[in-house]
Amino acid sequence: MAEGQKPPNTDSTSSSGDSVKLFVGQVPKHMTEAQLLSMFKEFALVDEVNIIKDKATRTSRGCCFLICPSRQEADKAVSACHNKKTLHGASSPLQVKYADGELERLEHKLFIGMLPKNVIDAEVSALFSKYGNIKDLQILRGSQQTSKGCAFLKYETKEQALSALEAINGKYKMEGSSVPLVVKWADTEKERNARRAQKAQSQASNVTNTDSTHQPSLFGALPMGYIPPYNGFGYQAPGTYGLMQYPLSSMQNHPDFHNVITPAQGNAYRGITPNLATGMAPRNFGSMQSSYMGSAYPAVPGLQYPIAYPGGLMNHRPLVGSHGSAQLAMANSNPTTSSSATTSSAVQTEGPPGANLFIYHIPQEFGDQELANAFQAFGGVLSAKVFVDKATGVSKCFGFVSYDSPKAAQTAISMMNGCQHVSVWSDAYQVD
DNA sequence: TCATATT
Numbered sequence: 001m002a003e004g005q006k007p008p009n010t011d012s013t014s015s016s017g018d019s020v021k022l023f024v025g026q027v028p029k030h031m032t033e034a035q036l037l038s039m040f041k042e043f044a045l046v047d048e049v050n051i052i053k054d055k056a057t058r059t060s061r062g063c064c065f066l067i068c069p070s071r072q073e074a075d076k077a078v079s080a081c082h083n084k085k086t087l088h089g090a091s092s093p094l095q096v097k098y099a100d101g102e103l104e105r106l107e108h109k110l111f112i113g114m115l116p117k118n119v120i121d122a123e124v125s126a127l128f129s130k131y132g133n134i135k136d137l138q139i140l141r142g143s144q145q146t147s148k149g150c151a152f153l154k155y156e157t158k159e160q161a162l163s164a165l166e167a168i169n170g171k172y173k174m175e176g177s178s179v180p181l182v183v184k185w186a187d188t189e190k191e192r193n194a195r196r197a198q199k200a201q202s203q204a205s206n207v208t209n210t211d212s213t214h215q216p217s218l219f220g221a222l223p224m225g226y227i228p229p230y231n232g233f234g235y236q237a238p239g240t241y242g243l244m245q246y247p248l249s250s251m252q253n254h255p256d257f258h259n260v261i262t263p264a265q266g267n268a269y270r271g272i273t274p275n276l277a278t279g280m281a282p283r284n285f286g287s288m289q290s291s292y293m294g295s296a297y298p299a300v301p302g303l304q305y306p307i308a309y310p311g312g313l314m315n316h317r318p319l320v321g322s323h324g325s326a327q328l329a330m331a332n333s334n335p336t337t338s339s340s341a342t343t344s345s346a347v348q349t350e351g352p353p354g355a356n357l358f359i360y361h362i363p364q365e366f367g368d369q370e371l372a373n374a375f376q377a378f379g380g381v382l383s384a385k386v387f388v389d390k391a392t393g394v395s396k397c398f399g400f401v402s403y404d405s406p407k408a409a410q411t412a413i414s415m416m417n418g419c420q421h422v423s424v425w426s427d428a429y430q431v432d
Numbered sequence: 433t434c435a436t437a438t439t
Contacts, residue, residue, distance in 0.1 A: 109439090111437090111438060111439090113436055113437060113438090114436070114437085115437090138439065140437075140438080140439065147437095148437055148438095149435095149436070149437050150436080150437045150438070150439095151437095151439090152438080152439055179436090182436070182437090186438070186439080187438055187439090191438090192438065192439085195438075196438095
């Protein structure tokens with residue numbers, strides 16, 4: 001045989017890790033996951049059953065997801081059950097189909113960006129066929145013949161796509177190009193729609209933003225309390241259900257690579273790379289296992305995931321602020337120091353020592369409530385106060401957040417540190 | 433000089 005062995009593309013079964021999610025409707029609400037599991041196991045291998053429950057009541061919504069270890073098994077379940085069986089208590093036969101986005105996901109489709117304008121199919125396939133069998137390649141072209149700088153490519157297996165992605169993304173420059181290629185998973189239809197909506201919104205909100213007619217939701221849209229599983233490239237899919245709110249007003253999605261770091265840019269852009277290259281950028285390439293991280297990204301258009309400060313924390317004064325990067329400082333001082341605070345209620349809500357954060361460069365449109373929302377994910381917020389100009393009522397863009405524990409404050413610091421325009425700073429952290 | 437774009 002030839003040199004080296006080809007990817008274990010054996011006969012059929014295991015495309016390793018390529019589990020498939022099925023949606024099942026017409027499931028009687030009284031059935032348990034265990035019951036469903038044993039029932040479906042008569043027809044196909046099923047790893048898991050997840051009943052879809054009402055968020056508030058936690059009761060079954062009459063449907064579930066099945067996780068099958070392979071497409072073959074999933075197909076077995078579909079053909080054996082879809083419209084074939086009516087469970088006791090259901091009004092019509094089971095509906096068994098691929099969950100939203102599954103089919104697209106199974107295409108192993110990649111988006112390729114930063115292609116030269118004059119690129120031809122042969123060049124792209126030559127490069128990418130090193131990592132697997134290309135099933136489909138489509139370079140997007142504009143008016144003439146010139147490429148729009150991007151393409152879609154399908155591989156046979158996820159492994160092939162993943163290895164190409166890891167090998168090429170941000171690393172490989174095409175002939176005559178000064179920037180490396182971008183390779184990421186193509187958007188699903190849902191993500192596409194979400195992005196389109198977002199784009200429309202951001203353009204619409206470009207109008208003279210007279211006054212705050214809409215809710216500022218910059219932080220409010222944060223995926224509370226966790227750092228997104230950044231896959232190393234690509235946008236954060238805008239469609240994280242439920243989480244997405246209104247578009248940001250000021251700190252919009254603009255590709256402003258001077259002070260905004262989006263993952264997509266961060267990866268490929270020279271001007272940004274040094275920041276990330278200091279080793280603080282969370283990327284977990286290989287760790288996507290068999291997962292359903294489908295749209296598990298945060299829905300925060302403007303607020304990107306935190307990037308820790310290289311080399312610990314800054315050693316200069318907290319108030320630097322240069323380009324609108326905000327800071328948090330630990331403050332054991334009294335939150336009600338300034339007379340210009342929004343003293344609606346004179347509640348003294350100072351936390352224990354080490355649990356009071358002083359926050360610089362809060363977005364203009366934030367009030368106490370928004371500030372509290374932004375930080376509540378990290379612990380019990382005793383109070384959140386944005387300071388406002390007494391005369392005009394305009395935010396001074398700084399304030400306090402007090403937690404019930406220093407630990408919560410620490411968590412807030414590490415989570416919020418470097419959040420786009422917000423970086424977190426604390427004396428305590430620095431000293432220790 | 434917004435040039436990184438999504439079938």
